[in-house]
Amino acid sequence: MKFSFQLEAVDGAARAGRLQTAHGEVATPVFMAVGTAGTVKAMTADAVRATGTKVVLGNTYHLMLRPTAERVGRLGGLHKMMDWPGPILTDSGGFQVMSLAKLRKLDEAGVTFQSHIDGSRHFLSPERSMEIQHLLDATITMVLDECTKFPATHDEAADSMRLSTRWAKRSRAAFVARAGYGQFGIVQGSVYQDLRRESAAALREMDFEGYAIGGLAVGEGQAMMYDMLDITAPLLPAQKPRYLMGVGTPDDLLGSVARGVDMFDCVMPTRAGRTARAFTAAGVLNLRNARFIDDAAPLDAECACVCCARHTRAYLHHLFRCEEMLGPMLLTAHNLTYYQTLMAGARAAILTGAYGDYCARIRAGWQADG
Amino acid sequence: MKFSFQLEAVDGAARAGRLQTAHGEVATPVFMAVGTAGTVKAMTADAVRATGTKVVLGNTYHLMLRPTAERVGRLGGLHKMMDWPGPILTDSGGFQVMSLAKLRKLDEAGVTFQSHIDGSRHFLSPERSMEIQHLLDATITMVLDECTKFPATHDEAADSMRLSTRWAKRSRAAFVARAGYGQFGIVQGSVYQDLRRESAAALREMDFEGYAIGGLAVGEGQAMMYDMLDITAPLLPAQKPRYLMGVGTPDDLLGSVARGVDMFDCVMPTRAGRTARAFTAAGVLNLRNARFIDDAAPLDAECACVCCARHTRAYLHHLFRCEEMLGPMLLTAHNLTYYQTLMAGARAAILTGAYGDYCARIRAGWQADG
Numbered sequence: 001m002k003f004s005f006q007l008e009a010v011d012g013a014a015r016a017g018r019l020q021t022a023h024g025e026v027a028t029p030v031f032m033a034v035g036t037a038g039t040v041k042a043m044t045a046d047a048v049r050a051t052g053t054k055v056v057l058g059n060t061y062h063l064m065l066r067p068t069a070e071r072v073g074r075l076g077g078l079h080k081m082m083d084w085p086g087p088i089l090t091d092s093g094g095f096q097v098m099s100l101a102k103l104r105k106l107d108e109a110g111v112t113f114q115s116h117i118d119g120s121r122h123f124l125s126p127e128r129s130m131e132i133q134h135l136l137d138a139t140i141t142m143v144l145d146e147c148t149k150f151p152a153t154h155d156e157a158a159d160s161m162r163l164s165t166r167w168a169k170r171s172r173a174a175f176v177a178r179a180g181y182g183q184f185g186i187v188q189g190s191v192y193q194d195l196r197r198e199s200a201a202a203l204r205e206m207d208f209e210g211y212a213i214g215g216l217a218v219g220e221g222q223a224m225m226y227d228m229l230d231i232t233a234p235l236l237p238a239q240k241p242r243y244l245m246g247v248g249t250p251d252d253l254l255g256s257v258a259r260g261v262d263m264f265d266c267v268m269p270t271r272a273g274r275t276a277r278a279f280t281a282a283g284v285l286n287l288r289n290a291r292f293i294d295d296a297a298p299l300d301a302e303c304a305c306v307c308c309a310r311h312t313r314a315y316l317h318h319l320f321r322c323e324e325m326l327g328p329m330l331l332t333a334h335n336l337t338y339y340q341t342l343m344a345g346a347r348a349a350i351l352t353g354a355y356g357d358y359c360a361r362i363r364a365g366w367q368a369d370g
Numbered sequence: 371m372k373f374s375f376q377l378e379a380v381d382g383a384a385r386a387g388r389l390q391t392a393h394g395e396v397a398t399p400v401f402m403a404v405g406t407a408g409t410v411k412a413m414t415a416d417a418v419r420a421t422g423t424k425v426v427l428g429n430t431y432h433l434m435l436r437p438t439a440e441r442v443g444r445l446g447g448l449h450k451m452m453d454w455p456g457p458i459l460t461d462s463g464g465f466q467v468m469s470l471a472k473l474r475k476l477d478e479a480g481v482t483f484q485s486h487i488d489g490s491r492h493f494l495s496p497e498r499s500m501e502i503q504h505l506l507d508a509t510i511t512m513v514l515d516e517c518t519k520f521p522a523t524h525d526e527a528a529d530s531m532r533l534s535t536r537w538a539k540r541s542r543a544a545f546v547a548r549a550g551y552g553q554f555g556i557v558q559g560s561v562y563q564d565l566r567r568e569s570a571a572a573l574r575e576m577d578f579e580g581y582a583i584g585g586l587a588v589g590e591g592q593a594m595m596y597d598m599l600d601i602t603a604p605l606l607p608a609q610k611p612r613y614l615m616g617v618g619t620p621d622d623l624l625g626s627v628a629r630g631v632d633m634f635d636c637v638m639p640t641r642a643g644r645t646a647r648a649f650t651a652a653g654v655l656n657l658r659n660a661r662f663i664d665d666a667a668p669l670d671a672e673c674a675c676v677c678c679a680r681h682t683r684a685y686l687h688h689l690f691r692c693e694e695m696l697g698p699m700l701l702t703a704h705n706l707t708y709y710q711t712l713m714a715g716a717r718a719a720i721l722t723g724a725y726g727d728y729c730a731r732i733r734a735g736w737q738a739d740g
Contacts, residue, residue: 037688037692037694038685038688038689039689039696041694041695041696042695042699043696044417044676044696044699044700045680046676047414062692066688066691067663067684067687067691071663071664071684074664074666075666075682075684075685081681081682081684081685082685083681293437293441294441294444296444296445296446306416310415310453311451312445312451314437314441314445314451315408315445315451317437318407318408318436318437318441319408319409321436321437322407322432322436324407324411325411325412325695325699326411326412326413326414328695329412329414329695329699330414
């Protein structure tokens with residue numbers, strides 16, 4: 001079993017493909033559910049599967065602190081620990097060290113930091129990140145990079161990107177190749193076309209199994225993000241999967257698929273679900289809103305998930321008012337189902353050359369309510 | 371479809387039977403899961419069903435405040451609202467008015483109180499409680515009673531029991547009989563044999579579809595509770611179901627079944643599940659305990675629930691340490707499964723005349739760990 005990607009169809013720049021991995025096949029474009037600490041929050045693994053989710057993401061930063069990579073390894077890896085035999089992608093830990101940890105010190109060797117939980121000291125280098133992801137048994141391992149701050153001057157972005165490039169090389173060397181497992185490089189370069197070009201060229205030489213586009217969705221706005229995708233996607237090999245990290249809203253996903261992205265992850269559907277916000281065919285609804293108190297309609301009449309098939313908006317409103325756990329549970333299930341259905345529809349449309357029509361239809365629906 | 375109870379076997383005082391209701395059949399002895407505000411906390415209805423639970427309990431006090439009985443009625447009743455087509459028992463609201471509400475004023479007519487949530491004023495009488503439970507569409511309606519405080523003098527207990535008796539009569543008159551629906555009277559009388567006798571005799575004259583034993587598990591201790599059961603159960607008609615309200619630990623259940631009780635409800639398995647305590651064949655375990663940090667064994671090797679079949683104690687420990695919702699979700703599923711399995715085993719043993727052996731074997735298992 002080789003880790004491989006087959007491009008099945010293109011529609012403009014949008015792509016439909018299939019990823020083969022040691023833990024199963026994945027049809028693309030695909031949205032990966034975030035399972036930070038070895039659990040997709042508020043969901044059993046069976047409930048995640050019921051949403052149509054095929055790939056789960058684990059966070060190296062969280063897992064290295066609790067329960068530790070060594071413990072996950074002793075339990076047989078993340079798949080076994082969290083009852084997820086399907087593909088798992090792990091990030092490198094770098095992004096969250098910079099956003100969550102305290103007293104960070106970064107140099108050429110790596111980054112020293114204190115845990116945000118108990119203040120304990122830790123060190124993350126390309127080699128250690130690869131070791132951790134190996135212990136977690138990640139199907140897809142990400143290189144350790146520095147997520148360039150935004151905004152950054154050209155000089156700052158260049159220095160940061162070149163450090164990430166050197167770390168990518170060390171990450172590639174430290175990666176233990178196994179049949180059906182892959183490693184992705186991460187293109188950086190902030191909003192500078194020449195730097196994105198330099199980064200992509202260097203990473204292509206390292207011949208990764210896939211390529212991520214990093215340093216976006218960090219405050220630059222959707223228009224700038226799309227500009228960077230228009231520049232960066234064509235720099236990446238057509239026969240390898242492309243992953244836009246940490247993105248995004250349903251609209252971001254549609255626009256990014258249109259620009260050649262195959263893979264996404266984001267906390268948005270799960271986090272929104274825990275705070276009573278639902279993504280629906282008619283736009284975003286906040287179920288805490290009093291207008292739902294007597295609304296006997298399903299959350300989304302077009303959705304077949306357990307939340308929409310069995311319950312009313314009035315019940316969901318009641319659950320959130322009472323702060324019952326079932327509210328987040330049902331809305332997370334719905335939001336993930338919505339994201340998966342959106343991506344399945346995108347794929348079907350790309351395969352028939354109707355992706356533009358599909359996006360227009362979906363976006364028109366969002367205007368219907370709000 | 372008549373609401374009825376068939377006694378299938380007795381083993382000493384222990385009974386196995388079947389309850390026929392408009393919402394399905396229930397084998398007894400039965401443990402009913404508490405679904406206070408229209409949800410068994412941390413569980414989807416499908417997850418509750420997967421534990422073997424057949425009956426869910428709803429709390430009139432909580433539901434009359436949020437979302438209100440009228441709203442539940444407009445949504446088609448509690449069964450439809452919470453995706454529970456099976457039998458639902460609702461309490462009268464009286465117990466929680468006394469334990470949760472503020473500024474209570476009780477007289478012959480009923481009880482006036484302020485909501486513990488927003489201070490709003492409400493009135494609960496036997497007639498209003500019956501109306502609320504009717505709007506909720508309860509399969510089994512409980513009479514409004516006053517849960518006698520403990521300890522109480524003989525005079526206090528007598529006055530309280532006689533008020534409850536008058537309220538039971540008004541509750542019976544206000545109950546709207548429907549095919550397959552039943553109403554239970556509640557025996558009071560504190561720890562006084564003569565008062566229990568007087569209460570049971572008066573309630574028997576009202577010919578309820580079932581009889582609850584109230585005012586126990588309020589601080590009197592297991593020995594005194596068992597004494598009261600020994601006194602009270604024989605006062606109740608053999609051909610009607612007997613329900614011990616708000617009880618209890620697995621050991622309480624075994625001991626109470628041995629004394630002729632058919633039905634139970636308690637927050638214990640669900641509340642314990644949310645606070646990391648698990649009921650197992652080897653006794654109660656606290657999953658927060660550091661000794662489980664590397665324990666790759668299932669929570670309970672004898673249990674087939676999703677928690678035990680798919681996960682390790684180390685993972686459960688990790689989930690509770692990280693305060694992930696999945697911890698309470700999995701442990702609630704397990705604890706309810708444990709209670710249902712315990713009752714199914716009790717029933718099977720009673721049917722073969724081996725209930726004493728069954729209890730001895732289960733109790734020996736609890737000593738194995740702790």
